[in-house]
Amino acid sequence: MNHKLSRFAVPYVVWMALFVVAPIVLVVIYAFSSDAGGFTLDNFARMGTYAVVFGRSFKLALIATLICLLIGYPVSYVMSKEGPRFQRAAMVLIMLPMWINFLLRTYSWMSILENNGLLNRLFQKIGLIHLYNSLFGTELSYFPMMNTQGAVILGMVYNYLPFMILPIYSVIVKLDGSLIEAARDLGADALSVFRKVILPLSLPGVLSGITMVFVPSVSTFAISKMLGGGTEMILGDLIEQQFLGGAYNPQLGAAISLVMMLIVVVCMVVMNRFGEGEEQAVML
Amino acid sequence: MKRRNSIVSRVFTALVFLFLYAPIFLLIVFSFNRGNSNVVWSGFSLDWYRELFRNRLIMRSVYTTLLVSLLATAIATVAGTFAAIGFYSLRRRSRNLLNTVNNIPMMNADIVTGVAMCLFFVAFFTFWSDFAIWFNGVQGLIVLPERLTLGFGTLLIAHVTFNIPYVILSVGPKLRQMDKNLVDAAMDLGCTWMQAFWKVILPEIKPGITSGALTAFTMSVDDFIISYFTAGSSSSTLAMTIYGMTKKRVTPEINAISTLLFITVLALLVVVNLREARAERRGEEHRPVSSRFSQFFDTPRGRRLRRGAAGALAACFLAAVVLLTGATNAQPVVNVCSWGEYIDEDLITQFEEETGIIVNYQTAESNETLYSLLKSGAGDYDVIVPSDYMISQLIEEDMLSELDFSQIPNYALISDRFKGLTYDPEERYSVPYAWGTVGIIYNETMVNEPVTSWSVLFDDQYAGNVLMFRNSRDAMATALGYLGYSLNTTDEAELREAFQLLKDAKNRGVYQSFVMDEIFQKLEGGNAAIGVYYAGDYLTMRENNEDLCFAVPEEGSNWFMDAMCVLKDAPHYDEAMAWINFIASTEANLANMDYLWYGSPNQEALEQYPAYYQELYEEELDQADYDIIAAPPEVLDRCEAYLVLPFETRQLYNELWTELGI
Secondary structure (H helix, E strand, C coil), X not given: CCHHHHXXXXXXXXXXXXXXXXXXXXXXXXXXXXXXCCECCHHHHHHHHHHHHHHXXXXXXXXXXXXHHHHHHHHHHHHHHCCHHHHHHHHHHHHHHHHCCHHHHHHHHHHHHCCCCHHHHHXXXXXXXXXXXXXXXXXXXXXXCCCCHHHHHHHHHHXXXXXXHHHHHHHHCCCCHHHHHHHHHCCCCHHHHHXXXXXXXXXXXXXXXXXXXXXXXXXXXXXHHHHHCCCCCCHHHHHHHHHCCCXXXXXXXXXXXXXXXXXXXXXXXXXXXXXXXHHHHHCC | CCCCCCHHHHHHHHHHHHHHHHHHHHHHHHCCECCCCCCCCCCECCHHHHHHHHCHHHHHHHHHHHHHHHHHHHHHHHHHHXXXXXXXXXXXXXXXXXXXXXXXXXXXXXXXXXXXXXXXXXXXXXXXXXXXXXXXXXXXXXXXXXXXXXXXXXXXHHHHHHHHHHHHXXXXXXXXXXXXXXXXXXXXXXXXXXXXXXXXXXXXXXXXXXXXXXXXXXXHHHCCHHHXXXXXCCCCCHHHHHHHHHCXXXXXXXXXXXXXXXXXXXXXXXXXXXXXXXXXXXXXXXXXXXXXXXXXXXXXXXXXHHHHHHHHHHHHHHHHHHHHHHHHXXXXXXXXXXXXXXXXXXXXXXXXXXXXXXXXXXXXXXXXXXXXXXXXXXXXXXXXXXXXXXXXXXXXXXXXXXXXXXXXXXXXXXXXXXXXXXXXXXXXXXXXXXXXXXXXXXXXXXXXXXXXXXXXXXXXXXXXXXXXXXXXXXXXXXXXXXXXXXXXXXXXXXXXXXXXXXXXXXXXCCXXXXXXXXXXXXXXXXXXXXXXXXXXXXXXXXXXXXXEEEEXXXXXXXXXXXXXXXXXXXXXXXXXXXXXXXXXXXXXXXXXXXXXXXXXXXHHHHHHHHHHHHHHHCCCCCHHHHHHHCCCHHHHHCEXXXXXXXXXXXXXXXXXXXXXXX
């Protein structure tokens, strides 16, 4: 191939070195230095205190990812079986919400879920709360939905569901139809066609979907702050707090960021094992 | 081979779409609401659309968002396309390595990218200023700016950096699909590599470039986290403005701008897709109408026209960018950072009209957050309005610059009571802004008896209905006050006891949430029974909910003074003095006192306020309300001002605070 063209890569390589690699190196340096500037492992030693936060983040993000998968896979599958016009429209409809900033969509959920919000008002009006109270002998005037882990998970699922649907859909829609026909001709029923042909072939899309939902879920801070009310702190909140929040400690923040990066690297290694899927998946 | 979907699966898909669109639909509906609630419908109106175009803060941030997204997309698309071609012609090993690095910003958590870039920029600025000072010292020919700050430039760099990978990712596959021999053939036939690029490669990868650009633009518009860490204080994107608002209440103008954006994009996408659909059909059918136009464009005259049009468009784009950036840079500015709803915004307009100085007004959440912003270099302000103890700390760390009182004649109007307080005994660094007390705000319909003690914040009586401070100093103070300790204690045992009290209450589920300005929306909407906040804000809340009451606990509480200070090396020092002098005037203090309901430090304003109120509202000011605005001596006597804590205690606070969060 023509090697003269490779010089086109030079400016971007320089750019990456400056704005991608150097900042990460800086994070590593910060993570291993103390307040005064010397080398220390203290920041990691203190990490044990935050085990609860790590546990909670993983739990919430995993649940959110699982729900996204359970919703996203069938939707992608259903979409891929519809006509081209429907598919195009559906793609537009999935991309479109991203144009309303996610903070605003999350805020909208706040007004739906509040104790005095839309849903509770609706329940009140149709007598659901009254019914619940008389059934279970409680005296609720509303269902508490805000400021719970459930609300945070809902926020994650809502915001990141498109990131699950898009990659899975783009893999399924490109499946070679003749494979499915062949399987059917060879006597496979619908279930085994799905299990033995479609599912394994769509795995790259699924994996990339999982990463694309899991990573932002585990590291968000706005969603947990808005829907969790600050009582359900997760990793993103912890990092933000050390930099721009109420407890200034960039060294600790950098150490947590470093751990965060390791998580991402693990995800990437897993994905690379399954080949090229990610590329077609991320892009649409 | 394709089989139809069953009704069940179609209904399921429809439900998922309903789930995706319900909140958006809600936003759109309530943008036409007459009232300012997102929950209660009070009639149709277009008021918020009218308000939107008058709201400078929102319009400015919309403009910043569009500008940075467009620029970043343009740069990233060009750079990314070239980079993709470069990558493609590299040998496999180096290509894989570069691809991995290229994937980092896309795969990495946004917050890590943001934090890393913020650290990098700040480190670079420090290095730069050392270099510039040295460089300016050794020669006099070129003068380098000694102080660089986060701002539009860093925001743009960050956006370009996270956009390029998306372009490469979408162009790369198209290159691989291309016949490898095409370029070689072209060059064998005498093309230069530039010609080979324009005539062979570009047409092949065009769809990839378009979709890459579209993705990049979408990502830019939707981004919040990375902008939050790299934009600094002088430019804020729409997302950042919204985030600032979600802390308090989102004004319906935001609903309106979202509706407009949404409809624009919807229309755009529909047009693009219809065209694509038509193009697809063109493959099958014969001669659609539009081909007449494309035929015309293939004639020499048409080609010239087309080139001319493209050139004109590009020139317009460039001119617009230059004009817009120029327009924002030409006028003198002052960057102010204060607290949420802490100024009568008409004052900003008035100041801008009188002096021609543009005010970049930003808010921080608490003193601790402000400190982090300053320390991390993300906040680049001229004037800040910290509270007493934080002023001492900033003075101690040599972060404030002395004020030039000859430019602030209105300082003479400040009451002697509020001059030379412990935080600034020599009156060199600060001009008082407002003062008040901390107390308990409760909804009388949701509690059993009037609240008089801190105890309600720690017992189970109102579990799940209590809002606690989200800042360490104030939260700890409630516990210290309840335990009867000094709010300024440095005794570790006492502090740990107070912390344990908070921690236990939190674990028992007493607190509904930890809030700062979110408290307005929660108490006003009747979503919580009890909260603890600042006296003036209580009166603001009561305007929206009559059931709210206020009490300064009998155990005593905190009284605070917020004062205007100027940061060391502030780039707009003289503008800052003008601003401070303007705010210290009696008129501004009266306006602020009426808007904030906080006590004014200005003697005349304090005395004149009841009369001012009567004239404005044609009713007498309730003495009880005046006592909440400006607490009388008997209340102040049981209150304690915060003092700056020694370094070890501050670290303990940080540690305990982080631990409380988890």
